[in-house]
Amino acid sequence: MPQIWPIGGGKGGTGKSFVTGSLGILLAREGYQTLLIDLDLGAANLHTTIGAPNPEKSLSDFVNKKVAALDETIIPTPTPNLFMISGAMNNLDIANLAHEQKTKILREIAKLPYNYILLDLGAGTSFNTIDFFMISNSGIFITTPEPTATENIYRLIRAVYFRKIRQVLNVYHFRALAKEAEERNSKATVTNPDLLLDMIKELDPEKGGMLEQELNTLEFGLLMNQHRKQDNPDIGRFICQIIEKHLALKIQFLGNIAFDENVHLAVCKKRPFLEMSPYSRTAIDFRECFKKLLIMKDKSFGIRHAVDRVL
Numbered sequence: 001m002p003q004i005w006p007i008g009g010g011k012g013g014t015g016k017s018f019v020t021g022s023l024g025i026l027l028a029r030e031g032y033q034t035l036l037i038d039l040d041l042g043a044a045n046l047h048t049t050i051g052a053p054n055p056e057k058s059l060s061d062f063v064n065k066k067v068a069a070l071d072e073t074i075i076p077t078p079t080p081n082l083f084m085i086s087g088a089m090n091n092l093d094i095a096n097l098a099h100e101q102k103t104k105i106l107r108e109i110a111k112l113p114y115n116y117i118l119l120d121l122g123a124g125t126s127f128n129t130i131d132f133f134m135i136s137n138s139g140i141f142i143t144t145p146e147p148t149a150t151e152n153i154y155r156l157i158r159a160v161y162f163r164k165i166r167q168v169l170n171v172y173h174f175r176a177l178a179k180e181a182e183e184r185n186s187k188a189t190v191t192n193p194d195l196l197l198d199m200i201k202e203l204d205p206e207k208g209g210m211l212e213q214e215l216n217t218l219e220f221g222l223l224m225n226q227h228r229k230q231d232n233p234d235i236g237r238f239i240c241q242i243i244e245k246h247l248a249l250k251i252q253f254l255g256n257i258a259f260d261e262n263v264h265l266a267v268c269k270k271r272p273f274l275e276m277s278p279y280s281r282t283a284i285d286f287r288e289c290f291k292k293l294l295i296m297k298d299k300s301f302g303i304r305h306a307v308d309r310v311l
């Protein structure tokens with residue numbers, strides 16, 4: 001079973017594709033078979049961040065039934081162990097995928113034989129984006145220090161978290177219990193997870209414990225990209241604290257990634273930034289965040305990675 005990391009941001013241009021590509025390269029360099037999937041449907045450009053040529057095959061071929069299986073759309077990249085599925089670039093229909101098509105894609109993704117699968121998601125809190133977050137318990141959220149981006153990332157994390165709670169409530173047939181909790185206290189709803197959980201635990205300690213356990217398996221991380229020297233280095237940590245306070249959701253701050261003019265240059269030259277500027281502050285930041293990510297995932301999956309080799 002692959003580890004699947006959906007990567008999203010509340011706002012366009014925060015660096016989701018850049019981060020997805022860079023983390024993919026770091027995983028591949030560690031020897032992991034890694035697949036990147038561009039699910040920014042209708043605005044796909046992940047390939048440029050990893051120096052891959054314009055893809056000849058894409059997700060559209062699967063959606064439009066040109067190929068029978070999703071793995072037929074996989075293409076190699078210039079980095080050994082790193083593969084990708086390009087998103088649709090010219091197909092407007094794909095941005096409005098039907099539910100069955102999405103479910104089919106999700107089912108196929110989970111079966112692919114890779115160690116890691118990273119999903120580059122579209123900006124915002126659209127149904128498509130949130131649906132793709134439902135495929136795993138992980139989620140990496142990208143923001144910049146600008147208030148417009150931080151406000152949107154809060155909204156996105158909240159939307160994903162509430163949908164996860166609804167999903168768990170459905171799976172375990174907790175609906176009746178949740179309804180009863182709300183009847184007793186009208187504030188005990190999904191949008192007030194702490195209270196809802198307390199009420200369910202009171203009504204049925206065993207099922208309440210199961211629900212709590214299930215929610216504790218969520219592993220969300222926040223990454224602050226395009227961080228400039230004049231920015232407060234603790235904004236990311238503050239956002240995590242606010243989320244914990246208001247949503248009772250623990251989210252790990254993965255660190256700041258410095259802004260670097262050369263990222264633009266690397267994108268223009270279609271070369272991976274980590275190859276072009278391996279000793280830059282930004283590249284060092286990436287390796288530090290990557291190390292934190294592996295430690296976080298190690299804890300949840302009980303797998304020992306060779307973390308010390310990374311730095």
Ligand SMILES: Nc1ncnc2c1ncn2[C@@H]1O[C@H](COP(=O)(O)OP(=O)(O)OP(=O)(O)O)[C@@H](O)[C@H]1O
Nearest residue numbers: 012013014015016017018123226258259260263264
């Ligand atoms: N750390 C950084 N330093 C400097 N520039 C950056 C950094 N990260 C990203 N950028 C720049 O920001 C732009 C947007 O990055 P990217 O395309 O990865 O964002 P995105 O969130 O995927 O955008 P979209 O929502 O359009 O898919 C790129 O042109 C890239 O050059």
Ligand SMILES: [Mg+2]
Nearest residue numbers: 016017040045
């Ligand atoms: Mg993008």
